[in-house]
Amino acid sequence: AVVSTQSTGEQAKKAQNDIKTMIERVMTAIKAREQHLLNTVEQMKAASVSQLEAKREELTVAMQSTQSGCDFVSNLLTDGSDVDILTMESQIYERMEELKNVDLDIGVKRKNIEFQKVNETIITTFIDGLGKFVVETYNAQPIKEMRDGERESIWRLE
Numbered sequence: 001a002v003v004s005t006q007s008t009g010e011q012a013k014k015a016q017n018d019i020k021t022m023i024e025r026v027m028t029a030i031k032a033r034e035q036h037l038l039n040t041v042e043q044m045k046a047a048s049v050s051q052l053e054a055k056r057e058e059l060t061v062a063m064q065s066t067q068s069g070c071d072f073v074s075n076l077l078t079d080g081s082d083v084d085i086l087t088m089e090s091q092i093y094e095r096m097e098e099l100k101n102v103d104l105d106i107g108v109k110r111k112n113i114e115f116q117k118v119n120e121t122i123i124t125t126f127i128d129g130l131g132k133f134v135v136e137t138y139n140a141q142p143i144k145e146m147r148d149g150e151r152e153s154i155w156r157l158e
Contacts, residue, residue: 015133022131037115044113069095 072095076088 019131026130041113041115048113066099069099 073092076085076092080088
């Protein structure tokens with residue numbers, strides 16, 4: 001085994017700094033992913049709302065056109081003479097054909113906005129895989145030159 005010249009305190013400090021740096025990088029990546037997902041939801045919502053608003057405008061125009069045609073025929077029948085009605089007959093049929101062909105499909109194709117969460121096991125595995133400790137055990141070199149006084153104090157402790 002390789003004996004490190006770093007003290008235990010220095011090694012611990014380096015390990016702590018390495019852990020903090022790695023976690024900061026992971027947190028930055030997670031925050032970026034969060035922002036991406038939130039932006040995607042907003043874009044999907046905006047697209048869906050925009051599509052609904054466009055369809056509402058289209059249906060409003062169709063309703064106004066239909067109402068206008070109904071009002072015209074109603075006024076003609078109420079206020080017009082038989083000659084007016086016969087004169088307008090072809091225009092009334094044309095108008096009825098136009099109204100019949102108005103697309104009143106209110107169906108809007110939209111996407112459901114649903115988020116599929118990852119399995120909890122994936123998160124746990126990811127977190128557990130963020131790092132591990134490598135512990136090297138080695139024998140310290142015996143002290144060859146011990147002063148006499150130190151030897152005596154060690155023997156007394158025994």
